[in-house]
Amino acid sequence: MPFASILDAVGNTPLVRLARFSPKSGVEIYAKLEGQNPTGSVKDRIALYMIGVAEESGDLSSDKTILEPTSGNTGISLAMVARAKGYRLLCVLPDIVTPEREQLLRAFGAEVIYASGAQSTNDAIFKAQQMAGAEPDKYFMPYQYGNENNPRAHYETTGPEILRDLPQVDVFVAGLGTGGTLTGVGRYLKEQSPETKVIAAVPHPGDLVQGLRDLGEGFIPPVLDESVLDGRVVVDSLSSFAMVKELMEKEAIFAGISSGAVLKVAVRAAQRLESGNVVALLADGGWKYLSTGLWSKDYGEVKEEELQGTVWW
Ligand SMILES: Cc1ncc(COP(=O)(O)O)c(C=O)c1O
Structure with missing residues (x-):
C-alpha cells in the first residue's frame, strides 16, 4: 500500500544479522539500521x-x-x-x-x-x-534533552519493532546522546523480559564521537533514566572509525561514526555470552561523514583494550 506522505516512511527499519561479526556459534549480533529513515537517522x-x-x-x-x-x-x-x-x-x-x-x-x-x-x-x-x-x-521548543516524548517515541516504536523481528534479545547496545534511545528501548525490552541487558556506548572524555555525549562533562540529560542501564562502555574515536570501516568491508553496511562505537561494544558483549542475541542500534548512515575521508584512511586493527570508565554487567 502506498504511504500517504513521507512521514509514514519513518520507522520500521530493518534488523539485519551481522554473521561475520559473530564471535562463536550460538551467539548472533543484529543491527537495527536507523540510517534507513527518510533523513537517514534515528x-x-x-x-x-x-x-x-x-x-x-x-x-x-x-x-x-x-x-x-x-x-x-x-x-x-x-x-x-x-x-x-x-x-x-x-x-x-x-x-x-x-x-x-x-x-x-x-x-x-x-x-x-x-x-x-x-x-x-x-x-x-x-x-x-x-x-x-x-x-x-x-x-x-521541542528540546530533545528534556522532552519525555523523546524516549517515549522509542518505547512505542523502536522497542516493539525489535521484539517483533527478534523475540529474544539478551543484550541491547546503543550510543548515548540525549539518552532517549537507551531509555525508551531499554524500558520496553526490560518490561517484556527483565533479563535483557542494556548497555550504553559512550565516548572517551575529550575524544569526540559525533552524536555521543560524555556524561563526565557534567550535563546529565533529564530524559536519561540511568536505572535502565546495566553498563556503559567507553570507546575511543579511532576504534569507532576502524569499526565503521570494518562494517563496510565485512557486511557492506554504510553507517555513521557513532555506529562504529556501538558495534565495537556489541562485539565485546557478544564475546561475554555463552549463547544468545545482541542487538546494536546503528543511529545513522555514513553520508554526512563522507567529508571526513574516513573510508579512505587506514586505522589498522581495532584496539581490544578496555578504556577507563567502562562498566560491564
Ligand atoms: C549519530 C548519533 N548517534 C547516536 C545518538 C544518540 O541517540 P540518543 O540521543 O537517543 O541518545 C545521536 C543523537 O544524539 C546521534 O546523532
Whole structure:
C-alpha cells in the first residue's frame, strides 16, 4: 500500500544479522539500521513524535515557530517534519557547525541563526532557551534533552519493532546522546523480559564521537533514566572509525561514526555470552561523514583494550 506522505516512511527499519561479526556459534549480533529513515537517522522518530504530541496538546499551533538548538541529526529530522506539516523551523547553531549540515537544514526550508560566540551546543541551548522564554507565544521548543516524548517515541516504536523481528534479545547496545534511545528501548525490552541487558556506548572524555555525549562533562540529560542501564562502555574515536570501516568491508553496511562505537561494544558483549542475541542500534548512515575521508584512511586493527570508565554487567 502506498504511504500517504513521507512521514509514514519513518520507522520500521530493518534488523539485519551481522554473521561475520559473530564471535562463536550460538551467539548472533543484529543491527537495527536507523540510517534507513527518510533523513537517514534515528532522529526522524523523535522529531515526528515530539511534534505530533505538541500538536495534540495545543503546545504547537500553526502561528508558532518551532525553535531548536541543534546542528545535528535532530535539526535535520525536525526540518523534514516541519516542511511536511507546514511549520516554520528556526535552528540555533553553534559557530563550529559544518557547511554540509547548514546546507541540508536550509534545503529543507529551515531558518538558521548562529548563537554568536557559541563554541558548543550548550551555548546554543542557552540562547534558544532565552529566546523561547522571552516570547513563549511565538516559539515552540521541542528540546530533545528534556522532552519525555523523546524516549517515549522509542518505547512505542523502536522497542516493539525489535521484539517483533527478534523475540529474544539478551543484550541491547546503543550510543548515548540525549539518552532517549537507551531509555525508551531499554524500558520496553526490560518490561517484556527483565533479563535483557542494556548497555550504553559512550565516548572517551575529550575524544569526540559525533552524536555521543560524555556524561563526565557534567550535563546529565533529564530524559536519561540511568536505572535502565546495566553498563556503559567507553570507546575511543579511532576504534569507532576502524569499526565503521570494518562494517563496510565485512557486511557492506554504510553507517555513521557513532555506529562504529556501538558495534565495537556489541562485539565485546557478544564475546561475554555463552549463547544468545545482541542487538546494536546503528543511529545513522555514513553520508554526512563522507567529508571526513574516513573510508579512505587506514586505522589498522581495532584496539581490544578496555578504556577507563567502562562498566560491564
Ligand atoms: C549519530 C548519533 N548517534 C547516536 C545518538 C544518540 O541517540 P540518543 O540521543 O537517543 O541518545 C545521536 C543523537 O544524539 C546521534 O546523532
